Amino acid sequence: MSAGRIDIEHLQIRLGQGAQAFEALHDVSLGIAPGEFVCLLGPSGCGKSTLLGALAGHLSPTAGGIRIDGQPVSGPDPSRGLVFQQHTLFPWQRVIDNVAFGLKMQGVPRAARREQAAALLASVGLAGFEDRYPTQLSGGMQQRVEIARVLINQPRVLLMDEPFGALDALTRVKMQQLLLQVWERIRTTVVFVTHDIDEALFLADRIVVMSARPGRIVEQIVLPFGRPRDAALVTDPAFVALKRRCLGLLHGAEPLPRLSPLGAPAAAPAAWRFAV
Amino acid sequence: MTEAVIVLPAAPAERPAAAAQPPAWSRWRHWSWGALSLAACVLLWHGLSTAHVRTAWITFANVPTPLEVARAGVDLLTSPKLLHHVLWSLWRIAAGFVAAAAFGVGLGLLIGRFGWAERLLLPPLEVLRPVPAVAWIPLAILMFPSSEVSMIFVTFTGAVFPILLNTIHGVEGVDRRLVASARSLGARGWAVFSQVILPSAAPSIATGLAIGMGTCWFCLVSAEMISGQFGIGYFTWESYTLQNYPGIVVGMLWIGLFGMGSSALIRLAARRLMPWQALKGEAR
Numbered sequence: 001m002s003a004g005r006i007d008i009e010h011l012q013i014r015l016g017q018g019a020q021a022f023e024a025l026h027d028v029s030l031g032i033a034p035g036e037f038v039c040l041l042g043p044s045g046c047g048k049s050t051l052l053g054a055l056a057g058h059l060s061p062t063a064g065g066i067r068i069d070g071q072p073v074s075g076p077d078p079s080r081g082l083v084f085q086q087h088t089l090f091p092w093q094r095v096i097d098n099v100a101f102g103l104k105m106q107g108v109p110r111a112a113r114r115e116q117a118a119a120l121l122a123s124v125g126l127a128g129f130e131d132r133y134p135t136q137l138s139g140g141m142q143q144r145v146e147i148a149r150v151l152i153n154q155p156r157v158l159l160m161d162e163p164f165g166a167l168d169a170l171t172r173v174k175m176q177q178l179l180l181q182v183w184e185r186i187r188t189t190v191v192f193v194t195h196d197i198d199e200a201l202f203l204a205d206r207i208v209v210m211s212a213r214p215g216r217i218v219e220q221i222v223l224p225f226g227r228p229r230d231a232a233l234v235t236d237p238a239f240v241a242l243k244r245r246c247l248g249l250l251h252g253a254e255p256l257p258r259l260s261p262l263g264a265p266a267a268a269p270a271a272w273r274f275a276v
Numbered sequence: 277m278t279e280a281v282i283v284l285p286a287a288p289a290e291r292p293a294a295a296a297q298p299p300a301w302s303r304w305r306h307w308s309w310g311a312l313s314l315a316a317c318v319l320l321w322h323g324l325s326t327a328h329v330r331t332a333w334i335t336f337a338n339v340p341t342p343l344e345v346a347r348a349g350v351d352l353l354t355s356p357k358l359l360h361h362v363l364w365s366l367w368r369i370a371a372g373f374v375a376a377a378a379f380g381v382g383l384g385l386l387i388g389r390f391g392w393a394e395r396l397l398l399p400p401l402e403v404l405r406p407v408p409a410v411a412w413i414p415l416a417i418l419m420f421p422s423s424e425v426s427m428i429f430v431t432f433t434g435a436v437f438p439i440l441l442n443t444i445h446g447v448e449g450v451d452r453r454l455v456a457s458a459r460s461l462g463a464r465g466w467a468v469f470s471q472v473i474l475p476s477a478a479p480s481i482a483t484g485l486a487i488g489m490g491t492c493w494f495c496l497v498s499a500e501m502i503s504g505q506f507g508i509g510y511f512t513w514e515s516y517t518l519q520n521y522p523g524i525v526v527g528m529l530w531i532g533l534f535g536m537g538s539s540a541l542i543r544l545a546a547r548r549l550m551p552w553q554a555l556k557g558e559a560r
Contacts, residue, residue: 058456078462088457092475092552101471105462133552153461262456 003069004156004189006032006055010064013050015263024050024259026214027064034156037183037190039204041197041246045256047215048193052159053261055191056082068157078102081150082261085162087142089134095145096121096130102153120148123185124178140171144178151186158183160192161261164199173231176202180229197246201239202229209249212256219249318342340522348522349529357511362530364506365496368424369538372431372499373492380436380488381481384443389473401440409434409495413502427499427507434495435488442484446477479553482546486539493535497527508534 013025024047032038040048053059054066057076066073068080076082089098096117097104103113118130124144134142143163150158164172176199183190194200200207201223209219221242225233233239325341340348352358383401386393409430416426450473458472500509508530515523547554 056456056460058460076456076459078460080460082457082460084453084457086453088451088453090454090472090475092478092550101458101463102461104471105464105467133555135552135555149461260453262452 003034003187004032005034005069006030006157006189006191007067007070008051008055008064009066011051011054011061011066012063013047013054013059014062015050015059015259023214025054026216028215028217029064030208030217032189032191034189035187037192037203037205039200039207040191040193040210041200041207041250042195042210042215043212043250043253043255044195044258046210046212046253047259048210049161049259049261050215050263051210052082052161052191052193053263055157056080056159056261058082058262078105078153079155080157080159081153081155083143083146083150083158083160083163084261085165087134087146089142089145089149091134093133094130095126095132095134095137098134098145099149099152101149117148117152120152121145124148124182138171139167140175143167143175147179147182151182154186155188158188158190159261160190162193162195165194165196172199177231179203180227184228197243197250198234201225201242201246202233207246209246212253221245338521340525344522345525345529348520349526352523352526360506361508361511362534364504364510365500365508365534368427368431368499368507369492369496369534371428372495373435373489375428376432376435376439376488376492377485379432380439380484381443384440384481384484385447385473385477387440388444388447388477389469401437405437407433409498410501413498417502423502423504427502427504430499430502431492431495435492438487438491439481439484442480442487443477446480446484447473449480450476478550479546482542482550486542486546489539489542490535493531493538496531 008028008030011025011028012023014021015024016022028051040051042048050059054061055068055073057073057080073080089095090101093101096114099117099121100108100113103116104110108116118127121127121130124147126141126144126148129137129141134145137145147163164175167175180203192200192203204223206223207221208217209221210216211218223242224238225236321339322342324336325339327336329336383393383397387397388394412430412433413426416429417423420426420429454472454476455468458468463471496507496509497512498509500507501513504510508527512524512527512531515521515527
């Protein structure tokens with residue numbers, strides 16, 4: 001099995017109904033090599049999360065298509081793990097059962113799946129937290145569980161929608177380092193959405209800069225930094241120069257309402273419903 | 277009377293601890309306020325009924341005094357009739373409630389999840405919802421050959437709507453990101469329903485069941501007016517027709533106590549079955 005080659009061809013996605021409809025993505029073509037770490041960088045509402053949702057299989061293309069290892073994407077699949085900005089852990093399950101959920105869906109017996117989940121939790125630094133409920137964890141811990149939960153399916157592609165966007169600055173930097181450590185071991189293809197230039201420069205092999213309405217790719221920057229990377233990188237002159245270039249590309253962009261990988265917000269329910 | 281106790285949230289801890297216990301004195305104050313308020317109500321009742329207060333709009337001339345009621349209560353407690361009354365009522369409540377839970381939760385899940393079910397089933401249910409239990413009595417007598425079944429049906433009508441509405445509400449409130457996430461993790465069809473929708477909606481369903489249990493008792497007198505020789509509701513109604521006025525209040529109190537107790541039991545069961553719910557308050 002080849003490991004996560006992504007081909008996006010002339011992808012167009014329209015979102016919204018009737019007069020509210022708009023073109024979230026316009027003729028996007030992009031190839032991503034197996035094991036590559038790509039950051040989608042752009043202002044809020046530029047369609048980068050929409051692209052991620054299409055890769056995950058939650059949004060279907062209006063035109064064009066996506067193939068992973070030659071197979072067209074036709075719906076969500078455990079081989080394409082999706083991490084949301086706000087965690088989607090099940091509040092009714094303990095941390096260990098949240099992580100083991102993917103294996104449960106595969107029919108792995110309880111003892112075996114818990115064993116694997118515990119090992120994975122330890123690898124993201126959460127040994128000892130197995131029996132907590134998600135609400136008993138800090139925001140950074142919740143995102144680590146969310147990542148572990150996706151990784152247990154050994155995805156070929158890891159899709160991350162501003163996963164650290166809701167964390168404080170210090171935790172965010174720690175999480176970026178942790179993500180790189182984990183990724184260096186598993187080397188899956190990563191598509192990481194962010195509007196934080198520092199984050200994109202620190203993490204990625206390649207940055208794809210997008211622009212809004214309609215969402216399209218305006219520039220691609222291959223980063224020259226070696227790996228493993230450490231926090232000192234952000235003061236490197238080459239880093240600063242690339243940061244300036246990214247700032248120039250994003251300059252003047254009007255921020256739009258944030259889109260989600262699940263598309264436009266759901267319509268309000270009918271007005272005649274009974275009040276509860 | 278307003279709630280006099282302010283329970284301070286536990287200090288934010290790095291390692292969240294078990295649920296914070298209010299200090300003993302605060303708990304004691306809570307209970308003593310409750311007892312005081314109940315005592316005040318009884319005292320007011322005593323004053324009004326012994327003085328036979330009469331105004332143009334309301335008269336307490338025929339209202340039994342607390343002492344008379346207490347005496348009638350003790351009489352009933354010591355008579356073998358009580359167990360009979362209670363068991364018959366409990367059976368009707370249980371049967372009506374279980375039927376309402378099955379019907380309400382089942383339909384609620386369908387209506388909440390599927391647009392076609394909502395369009396098909398909700399309009400008639402919405403028309404039936406405002407109809408009170410008493411109004412169902414004539415039709416229930418005509419529809420069911422056994423008066424026992426008609427009584428169970430009337431308690432059923434009381435419980436079914438709160439259960440149905442809360443279930444619909446719970447299912448519609450499911451975070452679609454959780455559903456999407458489950459699908460991305462490999463859940464399909466029935467697994468999405470049983471692993472995500474049902475546990476997400478469970479707290480709301482439990483609220484519906486607790487409210488439904490209360491309204492079940494609410495309808496007991498109406499139901500047991502239909503016939504029968506036994507049941508707390510029947511006892512209450514019979515006391516009125518026999519001019520045994522203290523008996524009315526005894527029956528009312530029994531219904532109140534049982535209603536309160538059974539709703540509390542459901543809440544307790546829900547807390548046991550859904551331990552994560554209790555954590556919400558103490559979350560960061």
